[in-house]
Amino acid sequence: RKEVEQDPGPFNVPEGATVAFNCTYSNSASQSFFWYRQDCRKEPKLLMSVYSSGNEDGRFTAQLNRASQYISLLIRDSKLSDSATYLCVVTDYSSASKIIFGSGTRLSIRP
Amino acid sequence: DGGITQSPKYLFRKEGQNVTLSCEQNLNHDAMYWYRQDPGQGLRLIYYSQIVNDFQKGDIAEGYSVSREKKESFPLTVTSAQKNPTAFYLCASKMATHEKLFFGSGTQLSVL
Numbered sequence: 001r002k003e004v005e006q007d008p009g010p011f012n013v014p015e016g017a018t019v020a021f022n023c024t025y026s027n028s029a030s031q032s033f034f035w036y037r038q039d040c041r042k043e044p045k046l047l048m049s050v051y052s053s054g055n056e057d058g059r060f061t062a063q064l065n066r067a068s069q070y071i072s073l074l075i076r077d078s079k080l081s082d083s084a085t086y087l088c089v090v091t092d093y094s095s096a097s098k099i100i101f102g103s104g105t106r107l108s109i110r111p
Numbered sequence: 112d113g114g115i116t117q118s119p120k121y122l123f124r125k126e127g128q129n130v131t132l133s134c135e136q137n138l139n140h141d142a143m144y145w146y147r148q149d150p151g152q153g154l155r156l157i158y159y160s161q162i163v164n165d166f167q168k169g170d171i172a173e174g175y176s177v178s179r180e181k182k183e184s185f186p187l188t189v190t191s192a193q194k195n196p197t198a199f200y201l202c203a204s205k206m207a208t209h210e211k212l213f214f215g216s217g218t219q220l221s222v223l
Contacts (some may be wrong), residue, residue, distance in 0.1 A: 006153075032210050042217075043201055043214035043216055045214075046212065087153055099144065101154040101156075102153050103152055
């Protein structure tokens, strides 16, 4: 079983729609969680950290469910510029510096 | 400006040849990482280093080697033992006390 698993998509939604992605992780002792965004053949960029209490940044909301070992990302009022691959990232507790990426979920926003 | 520099941007390897990818950072970061990305896939961890002169294997270390002789530098050698080296390679770094990863712009390695 992969340490971090994501639905690869692609998700193809109209502009203005709300879209949600989930990500599951296998290590119950995992420490920190993030969502990164990656445009085609570019380096990933941090979108937001994910906290147990849930957190919001503009149109983006992230949630963590430790009991079920999944994290989610919700994008409201999607824009054309949101088209990208979204990577779920988990820090391994046994080695705080080991950072594991999911395989990514592709999102395409159509006009 | 501070950042991470990877070079070259494109690299070609002949059969049986070792090649080295460069990664330099001037952010004074403690930890450095190498990831491999295949088309349509996520990032897979090759090696990482938390301090100078120390590094650990990631999930796909076979066929690769690294060194960390200086804090600023973490070169990756793709050896001839790596039979399928064609991929996009990303170097990243972070401070020990912070969680945000900073990435270089990547090196695309192809086999001739």
